[in-house]
Amino acid sequence: MGFAMTDLAWPPGLILLLGAAALPFARERLRSALILGLPALTLAAIWWWPLGTLVSVPFLDYQLELVRVTSEGRLFATVFAIMAFAGGLYALRQATTFELTAAYAYAGAAIGVTFAGDLITLFIFWELMAIGSTLVLWAAGTEGAYRASLRYLLIHLLGGVLLMAGIAAWVAETGSIAFTAMRPESLATWLILAGFLINAGAPPLSAWIADAYPEASPSGTVFLSAFTTKTAVYALLVGFPGAEILVPIGLYMVFYGILYALLENDMRRILAYSIVNQVGFMVVAIGIGTPLALNGAAAHAFAHILYKALLLMSAGSVLWMTQRRKCTDLGGLFQSMPVTTINGIVGALAISAFPFTSGFVTKSLETQAAANEGLALVWLLLLAASAGVFLHAGIKFPWFVFFQRDSGLRPPDPPANMRQAMWLFSFLCLAIGLFPQVLYGILPHPVDYQPYTLEHVVSQLQLLLFAGFAFFAMLPLMRRTLTISLDFDWFYRKFFKELLSEFSVRTSAFHGALTGRWRGRIERLVGNLSRHHGPQGTLARTWPTGSMVLWVAILLGASLLLYNR
Amino acid sequence: MPSPRAPHWLYRRENLPNLWLIQIAILVLALLPEFFVHHHAHFPGQGMTLDASWGFYAWYGFTTCAGMVALAKVMGIFLKRPDHYYDDRDDGVRDD
Numbered sequence: 001m002g003f004a005m006t007d008l009a010w011p012p013g014l015i016l017l018l019g020a021a022a023l024p025f026a027r028e029r030l031r032s033a034l035i036l037g038l039p040a041l042t043l044a045a046i047w048w049w050p051l052g053t054l055v056s057v058p059f060l061d062y063q064l065e066l067v068r069v070t071s072e073g074r075l076f077a078t079v080f081a082i083m084a085f086a087g088g089l090y091a092l093r094q095a096t097t098f099e100l101t102a103a104y105a106y107a108g109a110a111i112g113v114t115f116a117g118d119l120i121t122l123f124i125f126w127e128l129m130a131i132g133s134t135l136v137l138w139a140a141g142t143e144g145a146y147r148a149s150l151r152y153l154l155i156h157l158l159g160g161v162l163l164m165a166g167i168a169a170w171v172a173e174t175g176s177i178a179f180t181a182m183r184p185e186s187l188a189t190w191l192i193l194a195g196f197l198i199n200a201g202a203p204p205l206s207a208w209i210a211d212a213y214p215e216a217s218p219s220g221t222v223f224l225s226a227f228t229t230k231t232a233v234y235a236l237l238v239g240f241p242g243a244e245i246l247v248p249i250g251l252y253m254v255f256y257g258i259l260y261a262l263l264e265n266d267m268r269r270i271l272a273y274s275i276v277n278q279v280g281f282m283v284v285a286i287g288i289g290t291p292l293a294l295n296g297a298a299a300h301a302f303a304h305i306l307y308k309a310l311l312l313m314s315a316g317s318v319l320w321m322t323q324r325r326k327c328t329d330l331g332g333l334f335q336s337m338p339v340t341t342i343n344g345i346v347g348a349l350a351i352s353a354f355p356f357t358s359g360f361v362t363k364s365l366e367t368q369a370a371a372n373e374g375l376a377l378v379w380l381l382l383l384a385a386s387a388g389v390f391l392h393a394g395i396k397f398p399w400f401v402f403f404q405r406d407s408g409l410r411p412p413d414p415p416a417n418m419r420q421a422m423w424l425f426s427f428l429c430l431a432i433g434l435f436p437q438v439l440y441g442i443l444p445h446p447v448d449y450q451p452y453t454l455e456h457v458v459s460q461l462q463l464l465l466f467a468g469f470a471f472f473a474m475l476p477l478m479r480r481t482l483t484i485s486l487d488f489d490w491f492y493r494k495f496f497k498e499l500l501s502e503f504s505v506r507t508s509a510f511h512g513a514l515t516g517r518w519r520g521r522i523e524r525l526v527g528n529l530s531r532h533h534g535p536q537g538t539l540a541r542t543w544p545t546g547s548m549v550l551w552v553a554i555l556l557g558a559s560l561l562l563y564n565r
Numbered sequence: 566m567p568s569p570r571a572p573h574w575l576y577r578r579e580n581l582p583n584l585w586l587i588q589i590a591i592l593v594l595a596l597l598p599e600f601f602v603h604h605h606a607h608f609p610g611q612g613m614t615l616d617a618s619w620g621f622y623a624w625y626g627f628t629t630c631a632g633m634v635a636l637a638k639v640m641g642i643f644l645k646r647p648d649h650y651y652d653d654r655d656d657g658v659r660d661d
Contacts, residue, residue, distance in 0.1 A: 255633075262637035263645065326648075335573055371607040379607060383622075384629035391630045406576050455605065458598045463626040465595045465616050470630035472588065477638050483645040 011055070011066045011115055012045035012077060013125065016108030018083060023101045035092055035100060039085035042111065046077045054117065062177050065117025071444045072298060073114040076234045078442070079281035080111050082428075083309060084227045090313055090421035091219035094320065099139030103223040106132030110227040115233055118177040119192075121168045122235070126163065126199075129295035132155040133228055135417045136220045137212060145215040151492070152212035155198065156206055156228075163195025184243050193240055200232035200283060201276045203252050207489035209275055210260065214325070215270035217317030221268055225312050226305045229275055234302045235283045237444075242289025247378060250287060253280030254385040263485045265327050267315045267401050271308065274351065274393040277385070278304045284382065285366040291445035295435040296365030297532055298443055303358035303432055310425040311397065314344030317418055318401055321411035327480045330381035332406030339413040342403045352394030352464055353386060358432035360460065361451045364438070365425065368449065386460075387467035394464070395471045400480060596623060 019038040026034050055067035060140070084107040091100055109132055112125035130153065137149035169188035171177055182189045201209045213224045240246065256466070257277025264270045285297035317340045318333060320324050334341040346357075353359035363386065370379040413419060432439050440447040471478075532539050574580055599619055606617040615621060 050627060126578050187633040259637045259640055261635060261640050265648065322598060332573075332576070374610060376608045376611055376613055383625065384633075387630050391633060404574065406572060454598075455602055458602050459622040460594075461605060462595050462620075462622040465592055465624045466626035467630040469588065469592055470570075470627045470634065474634045477634055481645065482648050483641075484640070484648045484650060485644040485645060499573055 010045065010051075011112060012042050012081075013108045013110070013112030013115060015042045015045055015215035016081075016111065017106050017128070017543065018108075020104035020108060023104065023225055031097070032092060035088040035104075035324055036085065037406045037488045038104065039081050039088060039107070042084070043081040044061075044258050046074060046081060046111070050231050056117070059120070062118070062120065064122055064530060065178075067115045068117030068409050069115065070238070071442070075298055075302060075442055075444065076114040076230065077111045080227060080230075081306050082104075083107070083223075086421045086424050087219060087223045087423070088228070090316070090418050093415060095217060095219045096139055096141075096417065099136060099217060102132050102139055103220070104133035106223065106227060110231045113231045116179060119170065119179050120177055122179055123160075123164060123167055126231075127160050129228060129231065130160060131353065133224055136223055137216050139218045140215060140220055142215070148212045148215040151207055151489070155208040156380065159195050159198030162191050162198065164196055165229065166191025166193075178237065181241055182239055184240065184245060185477050187370075189240075193236075193243070196232050196235045196239065197249065198232075199228050200236065200279050202283070203250050203256065204274050204488045206253065206256055210269045210272040210487075211489055213272045213275075218313075218320045221272075222309050222312045222316060225272070225275055225308050228300050229279050233279060233286070233297060236286050237281065237294060237297055241286055241294055244287055246283050246287030247375075249546055250280045250283030250285075251378070251381055252383075253277065253283060254382070255388070256280070258385065258388040258392045259483055260487070261396070263483070265480050265483060266325050267318065267327055267330065268312065268325060268396060270327075270397055271311050271393065272514065274311075274389070275308060275386050277389060277392070278308065278351070281363060281366055281382065281385070284378065285369060288366075288369050288375070288378075290373060291324055292365060292449065293369035293448055295440075295443040295445050296362065296369055299362035299365055299439055300429055302439060302507055303350070303362040303429070306432070307347045307358060307427050307429050310343060310347035310422060311351065311393070313418065313425065314340050314347060315397070315401065315423070317414040318411075320414050320418070322409055324409075326482070327400035327404075328482055330401045330407055330409070331404040332402075333409060333411065334402040335406075337402070337413050339419050339422065341398070343419075343426050344398050344402060346426040346429055348398050348560060349395045349435070352390035352458065354394075354432045354464060355452075355457045355460055356417050356430065358429045358439075359397040361433055361436035364451050364460075365447075366448060369421065371414075383463065388463045390420055390467045391471055395468055396478070399471075413491070435484060462507060573618060581651075 016038055019034060019041075024036055025033060046340055047220060049067070049069050051069050053067060056063045058064075080133060084104060087103060087107075088100065091103070095103075100466060106129055109128035112190050113122055113129065116122035116125055134149050134153045134156075134531075137145050137152060167177075169186075170192060171184075173186060173188050173432050175468060179523065182192065184190050184193045184514045209229070212364050216224055232311065234273050255277075257273045257275070257280060260272035261270045282297040282300050282304075285293040285300070318330065318337070321337070322330070323329055326393060350357035350359045355361045367386070370382055439457045440449075480511040531537055575584075604617045604621065606614045608616070
């Protein structure tokens with residue numbers, strides 16, 4: 001092993017993962033201390049080890065690199081730890097211990113992925129994430145959440161199988177388990193890419209995000225929004241930088257998210273579709289693959305975790321206070337929930353990349369990268385999508401939840417710890433927007449980019465304000481309806497279900513006919529037997545004694561004739 | 566907290582024209598810099614100078630968003646289902 005210090009090194013993710021196991025046994029005050037302290041301790045551990053630190057343990061024929069500190073991994077781990085802290089604060093007094101334990105194990109596993117130096121370690125933490133997130137869903141305790149969690153698990157087990165098959169093929173092909181940049185050129189790398197993409201919410205299976213996440217508890221959805229998709233972004237960033245196929249996939253995700261969010265009525269499903277949209281931007285940037293683009297993807301992921309969590313905290317507060325989740329039931333809440341409204345609007349401005357917010361200084365790295373590479377069509381589409389983000393998340397969410405018509409609901413703001421978590425993330429969204437150099441300083445590649453030029457600020461404001469104008473001009477077209485929208489999940493939620501029930505109807509008819517025919521045969525057989533041998537049967541009839549005597553006489557006579565001749 | 570009888574000023578019908586006026590004023594303000602800020606073209610090498618033309622970001626933002634809303638509307642005709650669509654056959658569990 002490299003140097004002596006590493007003997008003390010401890011995978012930072014394990015602090016949360018093992019610390020989570022202590023939560024169910026902790027009493028009230030210790031429990032709060034653990035919930036807030038474990039992520040802080042994890043954050044310290046993440047920054048304790050210098051870049052290049054390596055901790056490896058032998059496993060079968062391989063050396064597993066439990067910890068390999070890279071700038072990409074550290075960046076993602078940092079935001080995951082911040083997220084766990086704010087999520088813990090938001091959930092502190094409302095969530096069940098079961099949910100918090102699952103959520104912290106889930107966060108720890110995600111951090112484990114970002115420090116994994118080899119594919120086997122990555123895979124182990126990857127699967128722990130799937131289990132942890134499924135348990136977070138279960139913790140909601142509703143029938144809908146239970147059903148959604150099974151569909152969710154199904155998709156992630158499929159992704160896990162693809163990933164494992166890919167890793168096995170890759171090891172067979174190259175003899176190495178190192179997790180480094182690959183090209184999608186062999187079956188092995190295609191399988192690994194597919195495994196990563198399923199977790200990113202790529203087509204055709206994008207529907208799992210909007211299907212599962214909004215079924216969790218208010219705090220559960222906040223946790224879920226952060227880790228799985230962004231770990232997939234991390235894995236793509238390290239594993240497949242510059243893979244051209246990611247550009248069209250990402251563009252599809254960007255517009256899928258916008259269009260489905262525009263159709264959606266459930267406030268948290270709007271935000272879930274918006275995750276696909278945002279991850280689409282990052283996937284496009286990873287496909288472009290230049291240092292500027294990769295910086296953009298990493299920075300955007302960092303900023304996105306914060307503002308998407310903020311938006312979902314705001315939506316979760318509304319759900320917590322009103323027990324309602326549909327836009328058709330909400331509206332006018334700004335009058336009695338000012339803190340939730342303000343924080344929701346900060347999150348909405350940040351996701352829309354308004355100047356002086358975190359979205360502005362991070363997403364523009366990606367669009368600039370497309371411009372630098374001369375990808376005019378990609379640039380134009382990303383620009384339209386940026387306007388579309390304001391449309392579907394930036395205005396639609398706050399408008400329909402906090403404004404539109406007055407629903408008459410007057411719930412107060414949520415409890416203090418939920419408000420504090422929102423303020424913390426609002427602060428971070430604005431701080432990153434105002435002082436981008438801090439975030440730029442920890443990106444994987446050196447940054448030579450100035451987001452605040454007059455020209456850039458003006459064009460962005462024009463783009464967004466006129467997008468907003470389009471929203472209000474076309475508001476009658478966006479009347480909320482009590483509907484959901486069909487997606488690929490229709491195949492596994494309806495088509496195969498119908499197919500199965502059709503199959504069982506047909507097979508039961510066939511079974512009925514078959515048993516009917518055999519029953520007929522057997523009944524005929526039994527009938528024949530009873531006719532011949534039954535109580536009234538010819539062969540079982542009782543005969544009168546007289547005929548018996550007659551027959552005996554005949555037999556005796558016959559034997560006399562036959563034997564005494 | 567306002568009583569239900571006296572709606573918030575945002576919800577008063579007589580204020581609606583003013584709200585539209587404010588919005589249009591903001592849009593006009595956003596367009597003013599077009600007279601003195603020069604947008605540089607991102608793809609001069611490909612002969613595309615559209616993005617440097619007057620008001621490009623404004624009309625592009627508006628038309629693409631209007632297009633997306635219209636497209637979503639059309640998709641909705643085919644894709645929208647009642648929101649209990651998947652629950653119908655669920656053995657009577659769930660929902661009211």
